[in-house]
Amino acid sequence: MEINGTAALAEEEVFVNEKANGMVEDVCDVEANNWSKPGPAAFDFRSDVTTTPTSRMLSAIASTTLLDDDFRQDTTTLDLESWIAELAGKEAGLLVLSGTMGNQLSIRTHLQCPPHGVLCDRRAHVVTHEAGGVASLSGALAVPVEPAANGRYLTLEDLQGKAVVGPGLHVTDCPTRLVSLEIPLGGVVLPLAECRRISRWARDRGLAMHLDGARLWEAVAAGAGSLRDYCACFDSVSLCFSKGLGAPIGSMIVGGLAFRERARWIRKSIGGGLRQAGVVSAAARVAVKDTFLGGKLEGSHRRARDIARLWEGLGGKTVYPVETNMVWLDLGPTGLSEEDFVKYGERFGLKLMGARLVVHYQIGNEAVQRLKSLMQAVLGRTE
């Protein structure tokens, strides 16, 4: 094509020429950019979702396949789905954009005909932080259950107390069809033995089992059981790449083939079918390899325990035992509200969200030193 007598170059050609002339930099050649350092995440205890993606992820994105995943052509995505399914001991995986999408899609996939109820911990993300999706997307009654037996995690007896199952069902009842668990929940791990008890009981009654395993990696890194052992208790599991593993985007739901096919259909209906999905899955693969298989989560757990010891050494108490990467401080003795504590943190250059400290692999010594100074200040001691 001629424009004003000049041959218009294809965009790609222009880029190649500009690169040869040094006019543009190849992002992967840049040594220091936002991808190559933890940045603000190094002082951010609000959540592990704030971890900064790495330059290795950027390189993987730069060299990923760019084919259409709705057409099932993108091999980077298909390979990731098979690999994560294999790690979890399930038949199939499906890439989704977020943990919320993974949970809600799974629940919608299991629940086919109202009336139906979903049992879950009253603190579970699916009921407290997913915008009412269980009701709006699945038309289901979410039944929040108190972990009454131990105050830390649900037991079979807690669930039995709320389940609506069995031959005595009345027309006014909303039958339980699904048990949705979360492991870890607030950093606390539901022990594998209890999980197996619950699963056996549910399956004997024809109830589906879903796991919000956004951070199941952490439970595995803590030695609570293998990915396969936990996943075997469930019909579907949602696993996040963008929390402590540090990927920029993405989660995977795993389950049986029929589950995956139906979930794929529903994913499309809510706009979750992706085209060049390799840009998401390439980084996710690096996150699993480098952070989970690379043993970085164990380091965060050690640091979390150190932080709890610091607090306790100054006379503070924790609300839950530190089993993975979260430390729950009891602010009672400080006399501070959560809001005040957050403001205090800002003085030390720390980002906090209430009294829960989330430790991820980008939290380093400097952040822990600042935290120690903050703790000394709020507990009124300077050693």
Ligand SMILES: Cc1ncc(COP(=O)(O)O)c(C=O)c1O
């Ligand atoms: C336990 C749990 N499940 C699910 C989610 C949802 O993940 P997303 O923010 O990717 O939707 C979160 C988010 O922090 C979470 O903590």
